[in-house]
Amino acid sequence: MKQFFLSSAAVLGAALLLTSCGDKLGGKLPEVPKESVNFIVANDLGRNGYYEQKPVAQIMGYVAGELDVELIAAAGDVHHFGGVASVSDPLWMTNYELVYDHPDLMVEWSAICGNHEYRGNTQAVLDYSRVSRRWSAPAYYYTKVLTADDGTTCRLLFINTTPLIGKYRADTLTYPDACKQDAAVQLRWIDSVLEYATEKWKIVIGHHPVYAETKKDDTERADMQACLAPILEKHKVDAYFCGHIHNFQHIRPDGSAVSYVVNSAGSLARSVKPLPDTKFCSPDPGFTLCSASADAFRFFFINHRGETIYSYAISK
Numbered sequence: 171m172k173q174f175f176l177s178s179a180a181v182l183g184a185a186l187l188l189t190s191c192g193d194k195l196g197g198k199l200p201e202v203p204k205e206s207v208n209f210i211v212a213n214d215l216g217r218n219g220y221y222e223q224k225p226v227a228q229i230m231g232y233v234a235g236e237l238d239v240e241l242i243a244a245a246g247d248v249h250h251f252g253g254v255a256s257v258s259d260p261l262w263m264t265n266y267e268l269v270y271d272h273p274d275l276m277v278e279w280s281a282i283c284g285n286h287e288y289r290g291n292t293q294a295v296l297d298y299s300r301v302s303r304r305w306s307a308p309a310y311y312y313t314k315v316l317t318a319d320d321g322t323t324c325r326l327l328f329i330n331t332t333p334l335i336g337k338y339r340a341d342t343l344t345y346p347d348a349c350k351q352d353a354a355v356q357l358r359w360i361d362s363v364l365e366y367a368t369e370k371w372k373i374v375i376g377h378h379p380v381y382a383e384t385k386k387d388d389t390e391r392a393d394m395q396a397c398l399a400p401i402l403e404k405h406k407v408d409a410y411f412c413g414h415i416h417n418f419q420h421i422r423p424d425g426s427a428v429s430y431v432v433n434s435a436g437s438l439a440r441s442v443k444p445l446p447d448t449k450f451c452s453p454d455p456g457f458t459l460c461s462a463s464a465d466a467f468r469f470f471f472i473n474h475r476g477e478t479i480y481s482y483a484i485s486k
Contacts, residue, residue: 195229195476199236206463207318208237209326213245213284213377213413214435216265222455222474223269223437229476230436230457231272237459240316241277243326245413245433246284246377253290257298267302280314280328281307284377284414288332288345311356313363316462323369324462330356331376331412335393357397364405370486371467372407373460379412381421381430383445386414402428408467408484411458417442418452418471420482429484431469433458450480 202208210230217223233239249261270279283292296307310330317323332338333351342349364372380394380402402410409429416439419432424447439455454473461468471480 195232196473197477199233200459200461200468200470200472200478200481202237202459202461202468203320203463203465205318205320205322206461206468207316207322207324208239208459208461209241209243209316210234210239211243211245211375211411211413211433211458211460212436213433214247214250214416215244215269215437216247216249216261216286217437218261218264219269221438226436226455226457226474227269227275228272229472229474230270231275232476233459233472234272234277235274237461239274239277239459242275242279243328243375243411243460244279244281245375245411246282246331247286247413248281248284249290250286251289253287253292254294254298255291256294257301259294262298262301276304278306279304280326281305282328282330282375282377283310283332285332285338285345288338288348292347310351311359315369318463320464322371322462322464324371324373324467325363325367325369327360327363327372327374329360329374329376329398331378331394331398334397335378335390337387337389353397357401360398361401361404364401364407367405370464371462371484372405373409373411373467374402374407375411377412378414379419379430379432380410381423381445381447382412382415382419382432383442383448383451384415408486409469411460415442416440416455418450418454418456418458418480420449420451420471420480421445421447422449423447429482431458434471434473449482452479454479 338348416435456473
Protein backbone atom coordinates (compact mmCIF):
# COMPACT_ATOMS: atom_id res chain seq x y z
CA MET A 171 0.00 0.00 0.00
CA LYS A 172 1.60 3.22 -1.11
CA GLN A 173 1.74 6.22 1.19
CA PHE A 174 1.13 9.76 0.01
CA PHE A 175 3.11 12.67 1.42
CA LEU A 176 2.20 16.34 1.27
CA SER A 177 5.28 18.23 0.16
CA SER A 178 5.88 21.93 -0.27
CA ALA A 179 5.34 21.39 -3.99
CA ALA A 180 1.76 20.32 -3.36
CA VAL A 181 1.09 23.83 -2.10
CA LEU A 182 3.40 25.89 -4.29
CA GLY A 183 2.81 23.81 -7.39
CA ALA A 184 -0.95 24.23 -7.16
CA ALA A 185 -0.48 27.88 -8.03
CA LEU A 186 1.19 26.89 -11.28
CA LEU A 187 -1.98 25.12 -12.43
CA LEU A 188 -0.15 22.46 -14.42
CA THR A 189 -2.50 20.70 -16.79
CA SER A 190 -3.59 17.11 -16.38
CA CYS A 191 -1.69 14.72 -18.61
CA GLY A 192 -4.38 12.07 -18.87
CA ASP A 193 -4.82 13.04 -22.52
CA LYS A 194 -1.06 13.12 -23.15
CA LEU A 195 -0.43 9.39 -22.81
CA GLY A 196 0.70 8.39 -26.27
CA GLY A 197 -0.58 4.84 -26.00
CA LYS A 198 -2.30 2.37 -23.70
CA LEU A 199 -1.14 1.94 -20.15
CA PRO A 200 1.25 -0.97 -19.64
CA GLU A 201 -0.57 -4.13 -18.63
CA VAL A 202 0.53 -5.35 -15.19
CA PRO A 203 -1.09 -7.95 -12.91
CA LYS A 204 -3.61 -6.45 -10.54
CA GLU A 205 -1.82 -7.97 -7.54
CA SER A 206 1.69 -6.73 -8.51
CA VAL A 207 3.79 -4.16 -6.67
CA ASN A 208 4.95 -1.38 -8.97
CA PHE A 209 7.69 1.24 -8.90
CA ILE A 210 9.24 3.75 -11.30
CA VAL A 211 12.94 4.26 -12.06
CA ALA A 212 13.80 7.91 -12.83
CA ASN A 213 17.20 9.56 -13.14
CA ASP A 214 19.21 12.30 -14.85
CA LEU A 215 16.37 14.68 -14.13
CA GLY A 216 17.78 17.99 -12.97
CA ARG A 217 17.34 20.51 -15.76
CA ASN A 218 15.19 23.05 -13.89
CA GLY A 219 12.16 21.87 -15.87
CA TYR A 220 13.74 22.37 -19.30
CA TYR A 221 13.95 20.03 -22.29
CA GLU A 222 11.40 17.23 -21.70
CA GLN A 223 11.53 17.26 -17.90
CA LYS A 224 8.08 18.73 -17.25
CA PRO A 225 6.10 16.59 -19.73
CA VAL A 226 7.93 13.45 -18.58
CA ALA A 227 7.13 14.35 -14.96
CA GLN A 228 3.43 14.74 -15.77
CA ILE A 229 3.30 11.40 -17.58
CA MET A 230 5.09 9.79 -14.63
CA GLY A 231 2.38 11.16 -12.37
CA TYR A 232 -0.41 9.85 -14.55
CA VAL A 233 1.13 6.35 -14.76
CA ALA A 234 1.84 6.37 -11.01
CA GLY A 235 -1.79 7.12 -10.24
CA GLU A 236 -3.33 4.69 -12.69
CA LEU A 237 -1.06 1.77 -11.74
CA ASP A 238 -0.73 2.40 -7.99
CA VAL A 239 3.03 2.96 -8.03
CA GLU A 240 4.58 2.31 -4.62
CA LEU A 241 7.75 4.39 -4.94
CA ILE A 242 10.07 6.24 -7.28
CA ALA A 243 13.63 4.92 -7.46
CA ALA A 244 15.60 8.14 -8.04
CA ALA A 245 18.78 6.69 -9.51
CA GLY A 246 21.03 9.74 -9.36
CA ASP A 247 21.67 13.06 -11.08
CA VAL A 248 18.46 14.60 -9.84
CA HIS A 249 20.60 17.75 -9.75
CA HIS A 250 22.68 18.90 -12.71
CA PHE A 251 25.29 20.23 -12.89
CA GLY A 252 27.09 20.89 -9.64
CA GLY A 253 24.89 19.01 -7.21
CA VAL A 254 23.40 20.92 -4.29
CA ALA A 255 25.15 23.06 -1.70
CA SER A 256 22.74 22.40 1.17
CA VAL A 257 19.20 21.28 2.02
CA SER A 258 18.04 24.86 1.36
CA ASP A 259 19.63 25.15 -2.09
CA PRO A 260 17.02 26.59 -4.52
CA LEU A 261 17.72 23.67 -6.87
CA TRP A 262 15.58 21.48 -4.62
CA MET A 263 12.61 23.56 -5.76
CA THR A 264 13.50 24.17 -9.42
CA ASN A 265 14.87 20.69 -10.18
CA TYR A 266 12.54 18.62 -8.03
CA GLU A 267 9.69 19.98 -5.95
CA LEU A 268 8.07 22.27 -8.51
CA VAL A 269 8.53 19.84 -11.39
CA TYR A 270 7.43 16.57 -9.74
CA ASP A 271 4.35 18.10 -8.14
CA HIS A 272 1.74 15.76 -9.63
CA PRO A 273 -0.49 14.45 -6.79
CA ASP A 274 0.40 10.84 -7.59
CA LEU A 275 4.12 11.55 -7.31
CA MET A 276 3.65 12.36 -3.60
CA VAL A 277 4.95 8.89 -2.78
CA GLU A 278 8.33 7.83 -1.43
CA TRP A 279 11.31 8.76 -3.59
CA SER A 280 14.15 6.34 -2.74
CA ALA A 281 17.22 8.28 -3.81
CA ILE A 282 20.92 7.73 -4.42
CA CYS A 283 23.69 10.06 -5.56
CA GLY A 284 24.89 10.25 -9.14
CA ASN A 285 28.16 11.74 -10.32
CA HIS A 286 26.62 15.23 -10.51
CA GLU A 287 25.55 15.08 -6.87
CA TYR A 288 29.19 14.25 -6.10
CA ARG A 289 30.18 17.61 -7.55
CA GLY A 290 28.38 19.21 -4.62
CA ASN A 291 27.43 18.35 -1.06
CA THR A 292 26.41 14.69 -1.02
CA GLN A 293 25.51 14.80 2.67
CA ALA A 294 22.83 17.36 1.80
CA VAL A 295 21.21 14.76 -0.48
CA LEU A 296 20.87 12.46 2.53
CA ASP A 297 19.85 15.24 4.91
CA TYR A 298 17.01 16.38 2.64
CA SER A 299 15.19 13.30 3.94
CA ARG A 300 14.57 15.35 7.10
CA VAL A 301 13.12 18.22 5.06
CA SER A 302 10.82 16.41 2.64
CA ARG A 303 8.53 13.60 3.78
CA ARG A 304 8.66 11.92 0.40
CA TRP A 305 12.44 12.12 -0.16
CA SER A 306 14.15 9.05 1.33
CA ALA A 307 17.95 8.74 1.30
CA PRO A 308 18.75 7.05 4.62
CA ALA A 309 22.38 6.34 3.64
CA TYR A 310 24.70 6.38 0.64
CA TYR A 311 23.59 2.79 0.00
CA TYR A 312 20.75 0.81 1.53
CA THR A 313 18.14 -1.85 0.85
CA LYS A 314 14.39 -2.21 1.15
CA VAL A 315 11.78 -4.85 0.38
CA LEU A 316 8.52 -4.33 -1.51
CA THR A 317 5.65 -6.79 -1.12
CA ALA A 318 2.95 -7.37 -3.73
CA ASP A 319 -0.68 -8.02 -2.82
CA ASP A 320 -0.15 -11.69 -3.63
CA GLY A 321 2.68 -11.86 -1.07
CA THR A 322 5.51 -11.88 -3.61
CA THR A 323 8.57 -10.02 -2.32
CA CYS A 324 11.07 -7.91 -4.23
CA ARG A 325 14.34 -6.78 -2.67
CA LEU A 326 15.79 -3.52 -3.94
CA LEU A 327 19.44 -2.61 -3.33
CA PHE A 328 20.24 1.06 -3.84
CA ILE A 329 24.00 1.37 -4.30
CA ASN A 330 26.55 4.19 -4.47
CA THR A 331 28.45 3.77 -7.73
CA THR A 332 30.55 6.94 -8.02
CA PRO A 333 33.10 5.80 -5.37
CA LEU A 334 33.42 2.45 -7.19
CA ILE A 335 35.01 4.19 -10.19
CA GLY A 336 38.65 5.17 -10.03
CA LYS A 337 38.52 8.39 -12.04
CA TYR A 338 36.06 9.97 -9.62
CA ARG A 339 38.04 8.91 -6.56
CA ALA A 340 41.19 10.40 -8.07
CA ASP A 341 39.61 13.77 -8.94
CA THR A 342 39.33 15.20 -5.43
CA LEU A 343 38.84 18.75 -6.70
CA THR A 344 35.72 18.02 -8.79
CA TYR A 345 34.34 15.11 -6.77
CA PRO A 346 35.51 15.85 -3.21
CA ASP A 347 33.30 13.29 -1.47
CA ALA A 348 34.08 10.29 -3.71
CA CYS A 349 37.38 9.36 -2.09
CA LYS A 350 35.81 9.57 1.37
CA GLN A 351 33.70 6.46 0.75
CA ASP A 352 35.17 2.99 1.36
CA ALA A 353 34.41 1.10 -1.84
CA ALA A 354 35.55 -2.24 -0.42
CA VAL A 355 33.16 -1.97 2.53
CA GLN A 356 30.24 -1.25 0.19
CA LEU A 357 31.09 -4.18 -2.08
CA ARG A 358 31.21 -6.54 0.91
CA TRP A 359 27.82 -5.19 2.00
CA ILE A 360 26.29 -5.77 -1.45
CA ASP A 361 27.66 -9.32 -1.50
CA SER A 362 26.36 -10.03 2.01
CA VAL A 363 22.86 -8.66 1.42
CA LEU A 364 22.47 -10.66 -1.78
CA GLU A 365 23.91 -13.78 -0.13
CA TYR A 366 21.17 -13.84 2.50
CA ALA A 367 18.31 -12.37 0.45
CA THR A 368 15.33 -14.74 0.34
CA GLU A 369 12.98 -12.58 -1.74
CA LYS A 370 11.74 -13.91 -5.08
CA TRP A 371 13.10 -10.92 -7.01
CA LYS A 372 16.47 -9.25 -6.45
CA ILE A 373 16.98 -5.89 -8.13
CA VAL A 374 20.05 -3.66 -7.82
CA ILE A 375 19.83 0.05 -8.64
CA GLY A 376 22.87 2.29 -9.16
CA HIS A 377 23.72 5.34 -11.22
CA HIS A 378 26.52 4.09 -13.47
CA PRO A 379 26.18 1.27 -16.00
CA VAL A 380 28.04 -2.00 -15.98
CA TYR A 381 27.38 -2.54 -19.69
CA ALA A 382 26.21 0.17 -22.09
CA GLU A 383 26.85 1.75 -25.47
CA THR A 384 28.17 5.23 -24.80
CA LYS A 385 30.85 7.76 -25.69
CA LYS A 386 31.66 8.18 -22.01
CA ASP A 387 35.03 7.11 -20.63
CA ASP A 388 35.52 3.35 -21.03
CA THR A 389 37.22 3.16 -17.64
CA GLU A 390 33.87 3.78 -15.93
CA ARG A 391 32.39 0.54 -17.25
CA ALA A 392 35.67 -1.34 -16.90
CA ASP A 393 35.76 -0.53 -13.20
CA MET A 394 32.11 -1.52 -12.75
CA GLN A 395 32.64 -4.77 -14.64
CA ALA A 396 35.64 -5.57 -12.47
CA CYS A 397 34.16 -4.84 -9.05
CA LEU A 398 30.36 -5.15 -9.31
CA ALA A 399 29.53 -7.51 -12.17
CA PRO A 400 31.03 -10.60 -10.46
CA ILE A 401 28.79 -10.01 -7.43
CA LEU A 402 25.66 -9.54 -9.55
CA GLU A 403 26.42 -12.65 -11.58
CA LYS A 404 27.36 -14.74 -8.52
CA HIS A 405 23.98 -14.10 -6.89
CA LYS A 406 22.00 -14.23 -10.16
CA VAL A 407 20.46 -10.84 -9.64
CA ASP A 408 17.38 -10.48 -11.83
CA ALA A 409 18.20 -6.98 -13.08
CA TYR A 410 20.61 -4.11 -12.58
CA PHE A 411 19.07 -0.69 -13.29
CA CYS A 412 21.14 2.44 -13.86
CA GLY A 413 21.12 5.81 -15.59
CA HIS A 414 23.99 8.14 -16.53
CA ILE A 415 23.91 7.47 -20.30
CA HIS A 416 20.70 9.42 -21.05
CA ASN A 417 18.99 6.81 -23.24
CA PHE A 418 17.20 3.48 -22.94
CA GLN A 419 19.19 0.26 -23.23
CA HIS A 420 18.52 -3.36 -22.31
CA ILE A 421 21.62 -5.52 -22.52
CA ARG A 422 21.85 -9.22 -21.73
CA PRO A 423 25.47 -10.42 -22.13
CA ASP A 424 25.88 -13.87 -23.61
CA GLY A 425 25.71 -16.46 -20.83
CA SER A 426 24.61 -13.93 -18.19
CA ALA A 427 21.61 -14.40 -15.90
CA VAL A 428 21.37 -10.64 -15.33
CA SER A 429 19.44 -8.05 -17.33
CA TYR A 430 21.47 -4.84 -17.46
CA VAL A 431 19.01 -1.99 -17.92
CA VAL A 432 19.89 1.62 -18.66
CA ASN A 433 17.02 3.96 -17.88
CA SER A 434 16.86 7.07 -20.04
CA ALA A 435 17.10 10.66 -18.83
CA GLY A 436 13.95 12.28 -17.52
CA SER A 437 14.94 15.45 -19.36
CA LEU A 438 17.73 15.67 -21.96
CA ALA A 439 18.38 12.38 -23.82
CA ARG A 440 21.18 11.31 -26.16
CA SER A 441 21.71 9.11 -29.22
CA VAL A 442 22.46 5.39 -28.90
CA LYS A 443 23.31 2.44 -31.12
CA PRO A 444 23.06 -1.29 -30.36
CA LEU A 445 25.86 -3.51 -29.12
CA PRO A 446 26.06 -7.23 -29.98
CA ASP A 447 24.24 -8.10 -26.74
CA THR A 448 21.68 -5.30 -26.93
CA LYS A 449 18.06 -6.46 -26.84
CA PHE A 450 16.66 -2.95 -27.28
CA CYS A 451 17.80 0.67 -27.27
CA SER A 452 16.22 4.07 -27.90
CA PRO A 453 17.35 7.72 -27.73
CA ASP A 454 14.01 8.88 -26.30
CA PRO A 455 13.84 10.55 -22.89
CA GLY A 456 11.49 8.98 -20.35
CA PHE A 457 11.36 6.57 -17.43
CA THR A 458 10.97 2.88 -16.62
CA LEU A 459 7.97 1.29 -14.93
CA CYS A 460 8.76 -1.91 -13.01
CA SER A 461 6.23 -4.48 -11.82
CA ALA A 462 6.86 -7.50 -9.58
CA SER A 463 4.41 -10.35 -9.10
CA ALA A 464 4.49 -14.11 -8.58
CA ASP A 465 4.74 -15.00 -12.28
CA ALA A 466 7.25 -12.39 -13.50
CA PHE A 467 9.27 -9.24 -12.97
CA ARG A 468 8.30 -6.89 -15.78
CA PHE A 469 9.72 -3.57 -16.91
CA PHE A 470 8.45 -1.07 -19.45
CA PHE A 471 10.29 1.79 -21.15
CA ILE A 472 7.91 4.78 -21.39
CA ASN A 473 9.00 7.80 -23.41
CA HIS A 474 8.21 11.52 -23.24
CA ARG A 475 5.06 11.01 -25.33
CA GLY A 476 3.70 8.41 -22.92
CA GLU A 477 4.35 5.56 -25.37
CA THR A 478 5.46 2.19 -24.06
CA ILE A 479 8.29 1.60 -26.51
CA TYR A 480 9.63 -1.64 -24.99
CA SER A 481 8.58 -4.22 -22.43
CA TYR A 482 10.28 -7.29 -21.04
CA ALA A 483 9.31 -10.00 -18.57
CA ILE A 484 11.72 -12.04 -16.43
CA SER A 485 10.26 -15.32 -15.29
CA LYS A 486 11.54 -17.99 -12.92
